Amino acid sequence: MIEFDRVSVTYDGAAEPAVRDVSFTVPEGELALVIGRTGSGKSTLLRTINGLVPHFTGGTLAGRVLVNGRDTREYRPRDLADVVGFVGQDPLTGFVTDTVEDELAYSMESLGTPPDVMRRRVEETLDLLGLADVRDRALTSLSGGQRQRTAIGAALTSHPAVLVLDEPTSALDPQAAEEVLAALQRLVHDLGVTVVLAEHRLERVVQYADRVIEVPGGVGLVTTGLPADQMVTAPVAPPVVELGRLAGWSPLPLSVRDARRSAGALRTQLTGAVPLRRTVTFGVELARCSDLVVGYGSVTALRGVSTSIRAGEIVALMGRNGAGKSTLLNALVGIVPPRSGTVTASGADPRRTRPARLVQAVGLVPQEPADLLYAATVADECAGADADFKVAAGTCRALLARLAPDVADELHPRDLSEGQRLCLALAVVLCGAPPLLLLDEPTRGLDYGAKRRLVEILRELAAAGHAVLLSTHDVEMVAEVATRVMVLADGELVSDGETATVVAGSPAFAPQVAKILAPLPFLTVGEVATALERAS
Ligand SMILES: Nc1ncnc2c1ncn2[C@@H]1O[C@H](COP(=O)(O)OP(=O)(O)OP(=O)(O)O)[C@@H](O)[C@H]1O
Ligand SMILES: Nc1ncnc2c1ncn2[C@@H]1O[C@H](COP(=O)(O)OP(=O)(O)OP(=O)(O)O)[C@@H](O)[C@H]1O
Structure with missing residues (x-):
């Protein structure tokens, strides 16, 4: 169905190709998972399948990509639309209509689908993706996850033979991610649809893949293989695989279910052991909400939230798509006003604090990192941040290099x-080292290495007396870094407590290690490794 024959792509002005000499095939009715480091060329590779590269992005494509027999150099994206459904990384830029329902119907309309079939498929998709409540909503008013659900739904409705999805679960809550992946697997198994999907959160997807395509970046060559074989050599793998490696299980498990079957001996070994966790020494209060109510028109997004966050804490904010997480972060920086109740950040009402003072007190990395970036090059962006925060020249650039090695200084952030x-936006905010740091889904597009480095930085900040509040769906990151977890449901704070207490027994929020070793109290592979070392 898809054939890459010695494909290289070089963007205009770039010294090196973004993907180099790639050859592989994906047969009809398979789910191929594309993996690789941040910036290694996964999106570039995906965009060649529907012709966005080179027709829209510019640059040169050498070699040949055939999709269902069509050469993508001769067929433009719209001429491939009857065969390829495409879900890009940024749903907003891909939307062509104004409301959820129109967006779901659009591709069918342009392909001339009969109205009764169209109506049926729209209803099915609204149900499948949990979008019925927002069907008439303007796309611009949706939460990040609601947007991503709509983009996936819009690609599904026209029943294309090939579906290409770029990090399709990055903004989805864990339950929605599982539902979407199960639906994709049904399309593959029952209807013979061919799916190509790039993803960093391998713990969510590797068990669904028929083959893995690894894009190494740099001068390395793309390799393909069976998921279990590729995971043996992968430099960093999902927790289930890392735990299998640590315990010496063979074959390596790819799913929690497989791992549980092998875990008997490990569980016995760990019985009675207690995980070593960082103890938090609480400092001054850096954020507080009291009976906070926030809404947009007829939508009430927060319904009486009361909480406080102290220096030294790293608090994870979790909950389903649309639960109100971004709204809470935005209220803490004064972007959205309370309808009632109060909010203070670093001791002051953010809406009554001068902007110049506020950025010194509270830093927010928004869900769309581009909202924060305004310079024409990476180098200018970093220099501007150093100047704004009056820190030593090179501070921001050094943070960026720590998070993402290999970013070219002269590139436009776009x-x-x-x-x-995302790493650039994180570096810009982190270089100001604000006492209160707010991060809205800070792991999209980040490989395991980058996430690990972000975790280190957040721990250093917390140890130095800063407070961090991060909204995220990344349950593994939460298990690694959070000292406390708050869960929002439909605008209400429904749990608030120590991480292990909140996540361990939760089907949605428990990390893989907790599920594999339950009822033992471990959350991460690191905790298990330390316990084994101490025991021996
Ligand atoms: N339009 C462009 N012009 C110049 N360079 C580009 C352009 N688009 C992407 N690049 C560069 O090409 C490389 C590959 O980018 P790509 O988006 O394909 O990576 P990726 O593997 O999808 O990354 P991520 O995991 O962050 O989504 C990166 O180094 C990026 O900076
Ligand atoms: N400008 C707006 N107009 C109308 N409704 C809005 C607007 N912004 C957000 N909402 C709604 O408010 C609710 C809370 O949105 P919010 O972005 O805070 O959710 P979230 O928990 O961050 O979701 P996600 O996990 O999907 O990012 C959602 O139902 C959303 O559709």
């Missing part, structure tokens, strides 16, 4: 990969 752009 031309960075998703993960590189």
